[in-house]
Amino acid sequence: MPVTKAYAAQSATSPLAPWTLERRKPKPHDVEMEILYCGVCHSDLHFARNEWGMTIFPVVPGHEIVGRVTAVGDHVKKFKVGELAGVGCLVDSCRECDNCKEGLEQYCTQGAVMSYNSMERDGSGLTYGGYSKSIVTHEDFVLHVSEKLPLAAVAPLLCAGITTYSPLRHWKVGKGMKVGILGLGGLGHMGVKFAVSMGAEVTMLSHSPSKEADAKRLGAHKFVLTSDEMQAKNVAGYFDFILDTVSAPHDYNFYLGMLRTNGVMVCVGVPPAPTAVHAMSLIFYRHTLAGSLIGGIPETQEMLDYCAAHQITSDIELIRMEQINEAYERMLKGDVRYRFVIDMASL
Amino acid sequence: MPVTKAYAAQSATSPLAPWTLERRKPKPHDVEMEILYCGVCHSDLHFARNEWGMTIFPVVPGHEIVGRVTAVGDHVKKFKVGELAGVGCLVDSCRECDNCKEGLEQYCTQGAVMSYNSMERDGSGLTYGGYSKSIVTHEDFVLHVSEKLPLAAVAPLLCAGITTYSPLRHWKVGKGMKVGILGLGGLGHMGVKFAVSMGAEVTMLSHSPSKEADAKRLGAHKFVLTSDEMQAKNVAGYFDFILDTVSAPHDYNFYLGMLRTNGVMVCVGVPPAPTAVHAMSLIFYRHTLAGSLIGGIPETQEMLDYCAAHQITSDIELIRMEQINEAYERMLKGDVRYRFVIDMASL
Numbered sequence: 018m019p020v021t022k023a024y025a026a027q028s029a030t031s032p033l034a035p036w037t038l039e040r041r042k043p044k045p046h047d048v049e050m051e052i053l054y055c056g057v058c059h060s061d062l063h064f065a066r067n068e069w070g071m072t073i074f075p076v077v078p079g080h081e082i083v084g085r086v087t088a089v090g091d092h093v094k095k096f097k098v099g100e101l102a103g104v105g106c107l108v109d110s111c112r113e114c115d116n117c118k119e120g121l122e123q124y125c126t127q128g129a130v131m132s133y134n135s136m137e138r139d140g141s142g143l144t145y146g147g148y149s150k151s152i153v154t155h156e157d158f159v160l161h162v163s164e165k166l167p168l169a170a171v172a173p174l175l176c177a178g179i180t181t182y183s184p185l186r187h188w189k190v191g192k193g194m195k196v197g198i199l200g201l202g203g204l205g206h207m208g209v210k211f212a213v214s215m216g217a218e219v220t221m222l223s224h225s226p227s228k229e230a231d232a233k234r235l236g237a238h239k240f241v242l243t244s245d246e247m248q249a250k251n252v253a254g255y256f257d258f259i260l261d262t263v264s265a266p267h268d269y270n271f272y273l274g275m276l277r278t279n280g281v282m283v284c285v286g287v288p289p290a291p292t293a294v295h296a297m298s299l300i301f302y303r304h305t306l307a308g309s310l311i312g313g314i315p316e317t318q319e320m321l322d323y324c325a326a327h328q329i330t331s332d333i334e335l336i337r338m339e340q341i342n343e344a345y346e347r348m349l350k351g352d353v354r355y356r357f358v359i360d361m362a363s364l
Numbered sequence: 365m366p367v368t369k370a371y372a373a374q375s376a377t378s379p380l381a382p383w384t385l386e387r388r389k390p391k392p393h394d395v396e397m398e399i400l401y402c403g404v405c406h407s408d409l410h411f412a413r414n415e416w417g418m419t420i421f422p423v424v425p426g427h428e429i430v431g432r433v434t435a436v437g438d439h440v441k442k443f444k445v446g447e448l449a450g451v452g453c454l455v456d457s458c459r460e461c462d463n464c465k466e467g468l469e470q471y472c473t474q475g476a477v478m479s480y481n482s483m484e485r486d487g488s489g490l491t492y493g494g495y496s497k498s499i500v501t502h503e504d505f506v507l508h509v510s511e512k513l514p515l516a517a518v519a520p521l522l523c524a525g526i527t528t529y530s531p532l533r534h535w536k537v538g539k540g541m542k543v544g545i546l547g548l549g550g551l552g553h554m555g556v557k558f559a560v561s562m563g564a565e566v567t568m569l570s571h572s573p574s575k576e577a578d579a580k581r582l583g584a585h586k587f588v589l590t591s592d593e594m595q596a597k598n599v600a601g602y603f604d605f606i607l608d609t610v611s612a613p614h615d616y617n618f619y620l621g622m623l624r625t626n627g628v629m630v631c632v633g634v635p636p637a638p639t640a641v642h643a644m645s646l647i648f649y650r651h652t653l654a655g656s657l658i659g660g661i662p663e664t665q666e667m668l669d670y671c672a673a674h675q676i677t678s679d680i681e682l683i684r685m686e687q688i689n690e691a692y693e694r695m696l697k698g699d700v701r702y703r704f705v706i707d708m709a710s711l
Contacts, residue, residue, distance in 0.1 A: 115625070121650075124625045124648070187650070254473065270638070287643040287644060288643055290640075292640065293641075294616070294640075294641045296633065296635055297634060298655070299653065299654055301471070301657060302471050303534070303657065304654065306646065306652070307651065308645070309650055310648060
């Protein structure tokens with residue numbers, strides 16, 4: 018078994034530190050790739066610190082993975098050695114349930130296998146993520162990555178990108194629609210770029226005045242300071258669609274009130290506690306509150322192709338592997354515009 | 365001004381009692397009707413007892429009104445004296461906003477005028493509802509009622525009927541869909557009848573075993589006792605659509621867990637307090653939680669025509685006007701199958 022360098026957390030309280038792990042030899046349908054860049058998602062931090070109570074240590078986080086193919090199994094037809102490739106949150110699923118058949122592997126009813134901290138379907142062991150030098154993945158879960166885009170800035174598309182792209186597509190956001198993006202972080206900044214590219218009128222909803230200039234730079238047409246009562250009142254009943262990317266506690270009802278008749282708010286962030294919803298916030302003007310989880314493999318490929326066609330990537334700050342613990346601390350303070358990406362050459 | 369007999373509450377603590385009120389003389393577009401039957405909705409009780417804090421006394425409740433036209437204004441073309449007619453929750457709206465133009469008068473952005481306890485648009489006074497002998501209404505808000513159906517059992521269609529019909533239509537419930545109806549009361553029993561008539565597989569979700577026989581009699585194909593853990597587990601991820609008619613406190617997350625991928629739960633009941641919603645209940649399997657408020661005038665007419673074509677009416681218990689206070693007490697105990705209707709001949 019090939020040994021690969023990685024960074025792992027050994028316990029909920031220990032910082033991430035060098036470790037080594039074994040990757041399997043490519044099976045007939047596997048793609049082996051050298052990881053060149055890996056994005057840093059907030060869930061990496063949740064897992065490293067066992068904040069969701071489900072971490073099995075040691076854990077190697079990372080599910081925004083891009084690199085170059087170094088070997089392929091005998092039956093692999095989709096990828097060749099030397100090509101760019103990507104791996105996101107999903108590395109396996111049953112392929113047999115209705116959801117898998119429809120390309121919604123993230124909702125596999127037998128439970129999708131995630132890129133890290135997940136048991137392989139054959140029970141052979143846990144998965145380890147992208148904070149490492151290489152990864153071996155079944156070709157069905159490997160994505161094609163364009164040579165045309167700056168590769169480091171492509172990495173966050175594999176999670177932050179698809180998480181925001183998928184609900185905008187599912188709810189048919191496009192020209193003539195007024196869209197609010199709630200929260201300007203790793204997810205929100207991708208939401209702005211996508212919604213603008215789809216032709217919608219895009220408003221950034223933020224409680225932080227310091228985000229206005231950046232929101233406009235990213236393409237947002239308007240900015241509403243949600244802590245300003247007058248500004249908030251001005252958008253009552255205004256939006257067709259709100260993408261709620263906020264994971265901090267916040268009042269759904271306040272934002273539901275900004276939807277027009279038949280308006281839809283989709284949550285992709287997970288606040289630490291349940292949120293109180295007034296039935297009246299839904300009943301009046303026939304509002305919808307929905308959720309969305311990343312995206313399936315076909316839609317992830319569609320999103321990557323869309324990004325190549327529209328020159329869309331993430332705004333990133335490149336870090337070295339040994340800066341990861343510091344990056345987590347800065348992430349907790351919102352001090353990143355808008356995604357840390359690890360340069361794996363540094364490992 | 366013609367004087368008409370009515371029943372009114374004079375304060376939040378006084379029982380409903382005889383009163384008289386003046387109805388306007390029919391204006392050119394008005395329809396005057398003798399009220400023959402009026403359904404008793406739970407919101408009547410909320411208003412009579414000022415439980416929503418917005419009642420202006422005296423209040424004459426009642427918004428499930430059927431009767432016979434006794435006079436029409438000079439310009440009225442849709443109705444003739446002697447015809448059956450109905451009036452529901454709405455008696456006026458601006459007609460100019462986008463929602464009114466689309467026939468969604470219940471969401472009139474200038475505020476629809478409700479059948480009782482609402483200010484007329486010209487400021488001429490409050491509206492008084494159907495617990496009375498007659499009513500005068502602009503023809504735009506008067507519905508045609510079939511002679512083919514038992515009239516007393518038609519009355520509840522004007523609120524309980526349209527409130528359940530509208531979301532089933534909006535979300536395209538039909539053949540091949542698995543539908544859960546949550547709660548078997550005035551709304552729920554109509555939900556069962558409609559969903560069955562639309563070709564769905566219908567399951568009654570109730571915590572009361574005593575409702576099973578009745579649910580089946582109404583046409584439900586299955587019954588799930590929600591207090592039985594095994595029965596509830598068996599429908600995890602099962603439904604395409606759940607119509608939640610419950611106004612008592614209940615856990616939305618529990619029922620959201622019964623939805624399959626892309627499943628939709630629509631609330632038409634208003635619990636007394638906001639309900640805690642886990643983002644995870646929405647994000648996993650891309651669930652939707654939505655609301656719906658009665659229905660607009662065109663859809664109410666469509667529903668009444670549909671009921672005539674499909675022989676659908678409400679299950680009712682006919683009462684005399686002087687039994688209304690007793691009926692309220694029984695309604696609070698859920699002791700009605702499934703709607704009280706007042707025989708206005710008794711007034």
